[in-house]
Amino acid sequence: MSARAARILIHGALILLAALSLLPLLWMVAVSLMPGGEASTFPPPFLPRHPTVANYHLLFARQGVGRYLANSLWLASLTTLFSLMFNSLAGFAFAKLRFAGREALFRTLLAALVIPSQVAMLPLFLMMKWLGFVNSYAGVVLPAAASIFGVFLVRQYALSIPDELLEAARIDGAGEARIFLRIVLPVLRPILVTLAVLTFLGSWNDFMWPLIVLTDQSMYTLPVALASLSREHVQDNELKMAGAVLTVLPVLALFLALQRYYLRGILMGSVKG
């Protein structure tokens, strides 16, 4: 096969795969701009004949989507903030500060990565109930405020901080807290961006736990609200697609902006085994 033919073949396959990947997403946007009922025709229309934002208007005016959007934003931001704080402290400690039991603790944490998080969900719900956190933001944020994966991610990166740098600061009389704030955090910046993107997207896209712990509609996150909307309004496809667009767009935009950091997180996570 000539190089030219190979090149055409490869690009043909690439374009086909890209079309398969993106078409559902593009079609989602197209349908969300159609007036109610237009998408329920055969053959299915690709583009809206008379584009309208009526569905979005309806979602905000009647379905209270603004509230769900705010819930999702608030919960994802808060989770990200806590996760950055606690995981960076612990990740640095496991990498660079000697303390009794460190190695054994770290091995235990790594081994626990094989336990699916759903195993904990039933008792976690009971615990939240006794704490009075069912149907509260705390019920969603607290369990995700620190994670084994987050600690691991920061630790792997922090291992590369030269000990001399920390020693020099100690000799100069700096306390550990000061060293962490002034020297360690700036060095950790890239991995903290990675952790932030992963946590934010993970929290935004999370479905099962918010579905369980948020029982009142006014507390719903976008995915939970969307699932509930689709059960109530089975026929309103255009409305559902508008809801889907609102849910997907923020995370897609965040990913496009910080893609490099996100992908590094995946690669670091995949060597955890």
Add this chain to the structure above:
Amino acid sequence: MRTGLAGWLFAAPALLIISVFFFLPVLAALAVSLTDFDLYALADLHNLRFVGLENYAHLLHSREFWNALANTSCFVVAGVPLSLAASLFAALLVNSRLTRLPALFRTAFFAPVVATLVAVALVWRYLLHTRYGLINWALAGIGVHPIDWLGSPHWAMPAIILFAVWKNFGYNMIIFVAALQSIPADLYEAARLDGAGVWQEFTRVTLPMLRPTLLLVTILTVAGYFQLFAEPYVMTEGGPLQSTMSVLYLMYDEGFKWWNLGSASAIAFLLFLMVLGITLLEVRLVGRRDER
């Protein structure tokens, strides 16, 4: 020792959260799975009884559990190889010397991974619509009669598998691309000097060099696919005729619909034990072949 105290103080908040909100509930799940925890116990703990392994025995004799396990296994057995094949194919394309704009294609393939599952599941439910869906419309073009994808017990699971492959293949593609890039170029040169064709290069150089990555990716994907829940919850509600009921969905229903927390915890633990067993099996099988 100064750093000793600091180390503990720095690690303590994260360790506390992980212990209280993960380790403790996991242990509690084991304990609860040995009781008859139900709605009455939820109201008053005095109604709680220790029942030993009764929940487990009951599950192993229940048709719902075996049905859910069979459905989940079907999803894993068909979905994982399809996903991995799609990931590897996409990675080979993106990584090819001839490819222009690889970063652009990589981003396109990855978009479904970051898209919120619930949202794109809704999109797919619509794509799979019997009368108005694009998929049946495309199939009609090649003479296939409309398929009632999500309404038929035969087609619902294949439809969900198709959706999962679409949603996830970009993730493992990223890992494969990184692994492909770490294969030394002179291996390919040597193969070419020996007269190897494209296919032989793939089977003799690429695949053997990818083995550790393949094992890792298989383990992670199998573990992930066993946790099937949101797809059937949004697309089929476990139906039709329980044909897409997964183990985790059963746990959810048992726990949060019927409030049989004892039985639901037993389901969670059985799922965990299965995933653990399969992971160990995968590691051993591959490890043994390496010794030869």
